[in-house]
Amino acid sequence: MPVATTTALLDRLAAQAGPGAAVRAGGDDDAVDGVQPRLVAAPGTGEGVAATLAWASSEGLSVRVSGGGTKQQWGAPGGTVDLLLSTAALCGVVEHRHGDLTATVEAGAPLRTVDAVLGAHGQRLSWDPPWPEQATIGGIVATNDSGPRRHGHGAPRDSIIGVTMARMDGRVAKAGGIVVKNVAGYDLARLLTGSFGCLGVILTATFKLTPAPPASRTVQATVDSLEDAASVAADLAASSLTPTAIEVAWGPARLLARFESVEASVAQQADAACAIVGARGASVVLAGEQERAAWERHAAHWSPGGTLVKLSTVPAELFATLAWLRDRAAADGLEMAAAGRAGLGVVDVRLDGPPEAQAGLVGALRERLPAGRGSAVIRRGGPELRRRVDPWGPIGDGMRVMMAIKRQFDPAALLNPGRGPGGL
């Protein structure tokens, strides 16, 4: 344990964090799960981040990394934190190569801001994860978070083509590049995607982009039962239509299928989707303001409060699992709602009720999911729930290698300790 006073540490930290860095003592507002960092630094440059990490290593200080702070409660509750390292001051679009449909962005840039810059040339990242105003590129990549458009455009893992990172020992490294196709060297960009910041701090990331489509339609289908929702979703996914999203929301059952392309295509495909729904539900085609409002309603599922459990199954088993959850939650006296990627088999289940009942439900759900064919990860939950039940659940036999990787990258286990997947 370091013995230096906070004031003395702050002086040394300021010298490391470099020009333009904001450095201060931690306060109540910085606490996560009641754990308050001693020091807070927001370096203005990548070198500043690297020097800060090297210094923290030499002082033996543990570091928590934060972007927009939207997902600080994800994963396992961390232990004590000496230094909160914010990427908030690294918030620029480094380069938008619109002719090449690629862009390099600093980690602390909020998604909304980035898409506004890319939009000037009719392009975008095509991700629509929750909280785009606050969620930063670094945080979205570090959690591989995504939204409805993952169905058509994939997750951050699918569009990342390069990364620069700062290691806990202060070395800066890059992998990948700025070209859309590239197999030179190991793919560290993908390794860091979804790593919850436990291997290094992402400084910049480069992505392939998509052209913003000229037209959009959403078919909203209200169905009577989860069983009907299941058969409609399966038929949509098996059709040759090209939706960018197929979402299910349950409580009551609703499906949203989005088409984004040229006008003639979205109009035609929306009609075809309604025909697929047929008599199994009441479908409407939404455009413009109505469409925007429908997606905003859908996004409310991710509004603050309640527990979020990410449930992943093979697509054809999703709805049976949801039906089981519905019955079990009712029996346990829990409120439950679900929304997410019907075509991919990934939904966020929202729970409200006593933590011990929630913990019991998550445990029972995990037992029901065959190894490798599904998982239930607590993305957001109160500290009590996350102490009662491992937020990650079983990781499988790959855990050994993951631990070895963590040891290689961060031998003293100072970086986001305990917050990585599986508690790395």
Place this chain on the structure above:
Amino acid sequence: MESHVISGLERIVGPDGIVRDDGELLTYETDGLVKLRSKPGVAVLPTSAEQVQRVVRLCHEHKVPFVARGQGTGLSGGALPHPDGVLIVMTRMNRILDVDIPNRRITVEPGVMNLDVSKAVAAAGYYYAPDPSSQVICSIGGNLAENSGGAHCLKYGFTVHHVLGVEAVLPDGELVHLGGPALDAPGLDLLGVLVGSEGTLAVVTKVVLNLLRKPAAVETLLAAFDSTEAAGNAVSGIIGAGIIPAAVEMMDRVTIEAAEAAVHPNFPKTEAILIVELDGAEADVSALFTRVEEVCNEARASEIQIARTAEQRARFWQGRKAAFAAMGRVSPSYYVQDGVIPRTRLPEVLGRIRDLSERSGLKIGNVFHAGDGNLHPLVCYDERIAGQADLAQEVASEILTYCLDADGSITGEHGVGADKAEHLPKMFSESDLDTMQLVRCAFDPGYICNPGKVFPTPRLCGEVPGPYRRHPAEAAGLAERV
């Protein structure tokens, strides 16, 4: 190789699963990169994951290096055997284990050929998207190791986007399962880094792949141009118009002539052609296809042919896919280079390659994935002429510097392998390479899994036992962990 290792191997794979005869071992001495040759100490052909495990465990115990080999079509020497090591030939593990149409998944052994995956699900209306030109002769295991791409990867992505799970044998013989048929298995994305690691992290024994629905509509055109620059401008124009075709391929005069001689696709006799294919929903394809035609005309295409029938489309693709092999018709030998540039830099870099060809006196053909900016210059030479083979090497290397000057990459799909390890430091700093090798150290601390490939100098790894504690000397900044 020590005789008790060999007899141990024979006990594992049986007498019909081991190759020790010098003459027979010659089969394996090279892959698609024929300039590098090395005979393995011994080759084994396991038939199950369990056999692979036992072979690798034996290697681990005796510190014997091993190299996995698929079909040996790699073009970077990735499957080049280790002279004192075991070559693990995966061709007998070639069963399709499970076809799951409702979930759009297929589970295969790594020795299954790429095209056989699509064939297995074609009747149900599905296919496997990554389509390397070598798809008839290359294995899924090799595809995974190289993160192989193909003509249609522009829109649909590379192998890494379509592999959902693997079973693999670690260099100490332990079995791991990464990912699976369901998305988002919790944990670090080890699968993401295993794909494209060129057989240096583990031996893959089972693979779960994602399948795609065949598109409702496909349209293909062939546009002829008076120069590669003009064709390059058309590529930029298409991407700039916000269109992501399924494929945009370019061929220049040299490769057009070669393809014509070999398979007679009846391509226009011109300086450059583009093959552009759109697929998807009917209405998308018809609207955007018109736009592509306009862009090609704006870029001064001298001729546009539209495939009216499936046969005509097949003819376009046959001409394109035969181009590598067809080069044998116009040159005694050629070296296939593989580099990437941002697609907007195509005209400039193609111009530099043409100048280089004139300066060196060596013919250079170009046939490549233009939509991705993935160049494949084919440097022609005649090894009977003294010095030409070396000159071809120099010319090919110089092309890589053009790619790097344009902020590109030294390889887009063929891999670094044994061929380009020396070029990797031109693209990545010492710190970058050190960081990549941290991953290697986690998987293969003993450095026995395909050693000598990808990285020019290995990083020695001290595995840190127990909880994460630093060595005191290291903590004091006196020593780097090596």
